[in-house]
């Protein structure tokens with residue numbers, strides 16, 4: 001059995017680009033809006049009750065992705081996760097001068113990563129936002145605001161092949 005995993009990300013996006021275009025009127029089955037090629041988002045994360053807030057800088061043209069995460073119980077030590085499209089990631093905690101790299105083997109998510117294989121589940125309220133919801137099997141449930149087309153929340157499912165939320169994400 002795949003353990004279900006309460007890694008929920010509440011996204012409050014501060015997009016650096018212009019907002020995505022509205023969906024085509026009359027489209028019977030909504031499709032996920034691709035991410036802007038570059039953006040900054042603030043994420044509230046819940047990993048099995050371990051709460052953190054993170055800044056995410058997504059940079060598709062630059063082939064890189066940076067998370068700076070502050071855990072609730074370690075607010076003085078932000079943790080950096082710097083992922084490159086060549087499959088190398090760097091994890092560091094400047095306050096402790098700790099750093100390591102890892103060959104993650106995959107690059108960052110494409111802006112349209114959700115579309116292939118996403119199944120539309122209909123509309124649901126998420127944190128007070130009216131959302132379109134899609135799922136990708138064994139991977140993610142994704143909530144997108146109907147009006148603004150921005151992501152509101154996503155929930156990852158961890159399988160044995162998926163060690164932690166960040167490599168999935170970006």
Ligand SMILES: *[C@@H]1O[C@H](CO)[C@@H](O)[C@H](O)[C@H]1NC(C)=O
Pocket residue numbers: 047050071072073074
């Ligand atoms: C939980 O939070 C602590 C910081 O309070 C962090 O060091 C640790 O890696 C987190 N554990 C998991 C499983 O995310």
Ligand SMILES: *[C@@H]1O[C@H](CO)[C@@H](O)[C@H](O)[C@H]1NC(C)=O
Pocket residue numbers: 084086087088
């Ligand atoms: C990937 O890119 C980063 C940043 O340029 C670099 O530090 C790292 O060595 C590269 N990894 C590989 C496997 O080429």
